[in-house]
Amino acid sequence: QTVVTQEPSFSVSPGGTVTLTCGLSSGSVSTSNYPSWYQQTPGQAPRTLIYNTNTRSSGVPGRFSGSILGNKAALTITGAQADDESDYYCLLYMGSGIWVFGGGTKLTVL
Amino acid sequence: EVQLVESGGGLVQPGGSLRLSCAASGSTFSSYWMSWVRQAPGKGLEWVANIKEDGSEKNYVDSVKGRFTISRDNPKNSLYLQMNSLRAEDTAVYYCARGQRLGFWGQGTLVTVSS
Numbered sequence: 001q002t003v004v005t006q007e008p009s010f011s012v013s014p015g016g017t018v019t020l021t022c023g024l025s026s027g028s029v030s031t032s033n034y035p036s037w038y039q040q041t042p043g044q045a046p047r048t049l050i051y052n053t054n055t056r057s058s059g060v061p062g063r064f065s066g067s068i069l070g071n072k073a074a075l076t077i078t079g080a081q082a083d084d085e086s087d088y089y090c091l092l093y094m095g096s097g098i099w100v101f102g103g104g105t106k107l108t109v110l
Numbered sequence: 111e112v113q114l115v116e117s118g119g120g121l122v123q124p125g126g127s128l129r130l131s132c133a134a135s136g137s138t139f140s141s142y143w144m145s146w147v148r149q150a151p152g153k154g155l156e157w158v159a160n161i162k163e164d165g166s167e168k169n170y171v172d173s174v175k176g177r178f179t180i181s182r183d184n185p186k187n188s189l190y191l192q193m194n195s196l197r198a199e200d201t202a203v204y205y206c207a208r209g210q211r212l213g214f215w216g217q218g219t220l221v222t223v224s225s
Contacts, residue, residue: 036211045218051211089155097169104154
């Protein structure tokens with residue numbers, strides 16, 4: 001069974017740029033996987049950041065952007081802020097109506 | 111403003127059943143796929159199921175197939191998740207979300223399966 005992979009943790013300095021990735025244990029991620037990205041802080045419901053690879057959800061700041069980098073989906077945060085410290089999850093479409101989340105990346109801003 | 115409000119969670123014994131509901135407002139409910147996502151305590155998100163706008167297509171993660179049933183009532187702007195034969199590993203916060211790409215989320219309802 002194909003697993004969706006994410007970095008378990010990442011750190012970035014305030015004002016810095018960080019790129020989180022979302023891959024497949026077997027194969028490459030493409031736009032046909034319709035990559036989406038979600039932000040979650042402890043005790044809160046997730047918030048949608050990006051869908052369809054690079055479309056920002058309503059109200060999401062422009063410092064968040066999505067792309068395909070090599071064989072992975074990527075979420076880039078440019079000019080990281082303290083309140084970007086959260087868990088980030090990607091979601092991929094695997095075909096036949098099935099979607100799978102990655103394990104999540106815990107981002108620390110320090 | 112889109113609002114999704116889940117209800118129906120609680121404590122249930124292993125092997126028991128529970129029905130979750132999600133009340134939607136602020137958008138044309140019948141125009142969107144709807145989804146359920148869960149999160150076990152201290153764990154990541156897990157996609158559970160989704161249902162097409164008219165209910166004609168339903169998809170499930172393997173671990174709940176044959177035990178959970180997703181349904182909807184468009185005139186009532188409501189989404190449901192019937193959960194049978196519950197197991198300890200089904201313990202989680204269950205979120206409903208709009209669309210296949212989960213554009214909007216509810217605040218979740220906690221399901222605890224324990225004796």
